[in-house]
Amino acid sequence: MTIGPDVDPLSYALAPPAGETPAEREARIQAERDAKKRSDLIDQELNRQRAADKKADKPVKILLLGQSESGKSTTLKNFQLINNQKAFRAERPSWRAVVHLNVVRSIRLIVNALAEAEAAAASPVPPADDDPVYPPITPELLTLKMRLLPLQQVEEALLGKLTPGAKLSTAQDSVNAQREASEVYINSATPWKGAFSRLMNNVRSSVDGPEVDEPQDSRDARQLLHACSEDMIRLWTHPTVKLVLEAHRLRLEDMAGFFLDSIERVTALAYEPTDGAHIPSAPRIRADVWSIQIADDILKARLKTLGVSEHHFNLKAGNVVPQSWVVYDVGGARVPFFDSVDALIFLAPLSCFDQVLAEDETVNRLEDSILLWKTIVSSPLLKDTSLILFLNKCDILKAKLASGQKFAEYVVSYGERPNDFEHASQYMKKKFSTSSSFLDKYMGMWLTCATAMIAKQYSPEPVSFPRDVVVGEALIELVFSLRQRSFYSYFTAVTDIQSTKDILGSVRDMLVRQNLTRSRLV
Ligand SMILES: Nc1nc2c(ncn2[C@@H]2O[C@H](COP(=O)(O)OP(=O)(O)OP(=O)(O)O)[C@@H](O)[C@H]2O)c(=O)[nH]1
Ligand SMILES: [Mg+2]
Numbered sequence: 001m002t003i004g005p006d007v008d009p010l011s012y013a014l015a016p017p018a019g020e021t022p023a024e025r026e027a028r029i030q031a032e033r034d035a036k037k038r039s040d041l042i043d044q045e046l047n048r049q050r051a052a053d054k055k056a057d058k059p060v061k062i063l064l065l066g067q068s069e070s071g072k073s074t075t076l077k078n079f080q081l082i083n084n085q086k087a088f089r090a091e092r093p094s095w096r097a098v099v100h101l102n103v104v105r106s107i108r109l110i111v112n113a114l115a116e117a118e119a120a121a122a123s124p125v126p127p128a129d130d131d132p133v134y135p136p137i138t139p140e141l142l143t144l145k146m147r148l149l150p151l152q153q154v155e156e157a158l159l160g161k162l163t164p165g166a167k168l169s170t171a172q173d174s175v176n177a178q179r180e181a182s183e184v185y186i187n188s189a190t191p192w193k194g195a196f197s198r199l200m201n202n203v204r205s206s207v208d209g210p211e212v213d214e215p216q217d218s219r220d221a222r223q224l225l226h227a228c229s230e231d232m233i234r235l236w237t238h239p240t241v242k243l244v245l246e247a248h249r250l251r252l253e254d255m256a257g258f259f260l261d262s263i264e265r266v267t268a269l270a271y272e273p274t275d276g277a278h279i280p281s282a283p284r285i286r287a288d289v290w291s292i293q294i295a296d297d298i299l300k301a302r303l304k305t306l307g308v309s310e311h312h313f314n315l316k317a318g319n320v321v322p323q324s325w326v327v328y329d330v331g332g333a334r335v336p337f338f339d340s341v342d343a344l345i346f347l348a349p350l351s352c353f354d355q356v357l358a359e360d361e362t363v364n365r366l367e368d369s370i371l372l373w374k375t376i377v378s379s380p381l382l383k384d385t386s387l388i389l390f391l392n393k394c395d396i397l398k399a400k401l402a403s404g405q406k407f408a409e410y411v412v413s414y415g416e417r418p419n420d421f422e423h424a425s426q427y428m429k430k431k432f433s434t435s436s437s438f439l440d441k442y443m444g445m446w447l448t449c450a451t452a453m454i455a456k457q458y459s460p461e462p463v464s465f466p467r468d469v470v471v472g473e474a475l476i477e478l479v480f481s482l483r484q485r486s487f488y489s490y491f492t493a494v495t496d497i498q499s500t501k502d503i504l505g506s507v508r509d510m511l512v513r514q515n516l517t518r519s520r521l522v
Contacts, residue, residue: 059312059324060511061340063385065376066347067369068332068358069256071392071494073305075345076329077298078500081275083313083325088275088298095273097158098301099266100225102257104155105183107148107232110241113248114145132247135240144235150224157221183304222269229267236260254396257302266297273297299495305331315508323512333372335379343386343511346373347494350428351396353410364410366428373432386486386514388507389432395493397421425491433489486514 016025064072080088117134120127127133235241245252252258259266266273274296309329316322330336352365373389376382398421401407407424408414417423488510494500 059326060315060342060515061338062325062327062511063338063341063344064327064329064347065335065344065372066333066390066392067349067352067365067372068304069302069352070347070349070369071390071492072329072331072347073303074299074494075347075390075500075504076309076311076327078494078497078504079311079313079327081497082501082504083315092273092275092298095275095298095301096271097161098303099257099259099273099297100222101155101158102302103232103259103263103266104151104158104225106252106255106258106260107151107235108155109250109252110235110245111145111148113244113250114141114241116248117244118142132249134247135243137244138240141235141238141240144231144238147231148228148235151228154221154225183302225267226269229263232260232263232267236263257300259297259300273301296495296497299497305329307331308336315512323515333368335372335376337381341382341385342515343388343507344376344382345388345390345507346376347390347392347492348373348428348432349393349396350391350425351393351400353397353407353424354400354405366411370431386511387488389487389489390492390494390503391425391429391432391489392492392494394421394425394491395496397425429489429491433487486510 016028020028064075066072077088114137116132117137120131120134121136252260265271275298308331311327311329313325313327314322315325328338328341348366348369350366352369355365357363357365357368377387401419401421401424407419408417411427414424414427417427488507490503492500492503
């Protein structure tokens, strides 16, 4: 048969065969039904796959939270070091400037302490009982102090180059306030690293040959720092300075960004900050053996973060296709509003058990960290977010306890337990873990509500409940949803590249697994 112009070819092709018997018709319709079913199943599978792919394309979002100086930016540097080593290396010159600023800041704190000692000696008013008792300041020290005054120019020149967003306040009050005020802030939104890389690349060329491009002020600053190197070492190692700092209760070696024990190395004209390149990748004997010494300059350098910065990585775990990750570094103890974050890494610095907050000297820093953790854990906004707790600065905690500092003196509930790292760290882990359990906190209320709900469900008569039981029902729902999220905790020293690499590796694997499971559930 031929198809004429007035016949639709599709209808023609689909038309039942001529002379079809009822039995053949039945069989044909059944076959068509089966084919349709198969086709629908394939469509469904394709749609599911598309949705899963769409979900898998979404970046994994990680939020870094914790008190100021808890190690958030240092954790981020580890992410960068592991996942984008080239970019990390390229930023080395910028970090050199930060190391220099850290050195100058420590020297400034010593000079300020000496000035206070001088003022106290010259004051006609007799000292009060709780005033620091300073040793006499020798003329030699006064000369040293004068010779180091030009360092202020170094600070100004480096900060000026850093970014207009950088800030340095010289307000003076208590030791804590001075400490806080002398910090260098950087607004995370400003591209400071680029500015310094350009500057410092020029500097590097000047070390090897005649320098053409480096601005005069920054060259002067760098050479001035180098020229002051010996005086800085003499000041820092002077026995009277040690006594003044003790009287002032200022332990510079415990402060962030401490480089005074390496002045000669870091002020050398050809100085390049170390960045982990020399650390062997061989497995460590024990994961919990940290060493303060191997911490690299870039990880030790301190630059306070202002605002929130966002960093993108392409991570690969096992045979899984590389996935995009976003890590948010939030400056200070702020808990910003974040939608759909996959995981939160909370940093709790255990070593700060003997410190108070700079902004409120009546609050212990460790106590404050627990409070912040509780707020985060009970936030409904983060109820689907996996919680990862880094009990950080374990290296410092270990060193402090080994030097005889008494943990129980500050954490009274610690009682008579042995004053060693093992017991103190486990005790704190338990404290944080129980605070993470919303269920524990509301156990009593939960039981009452559960009983009431069972009664309501099974009672033959309508049961009326007080208002708080309705709240309780919502609470139970929340408790159950909170319990479904994962919680992991680690003892960390994020300045130690090797152990942090291992930990971030397991965090990554866990999140990749979690993401895959979730996408299959779509
Ligand atoms: N020894 C040691 N030092 C650490 C550790 N973690 C962080 N630090 C140091 O502590 C200082 C503060 O760390 P940051 O990462 O800047 O802290 P942050 O949480 O980003 O602080 P803000 O930006 O103020 O919110 C830096 O100088 C780090 O080198 C650690 O585990 N051990
Ligand atoms: Mg930071």
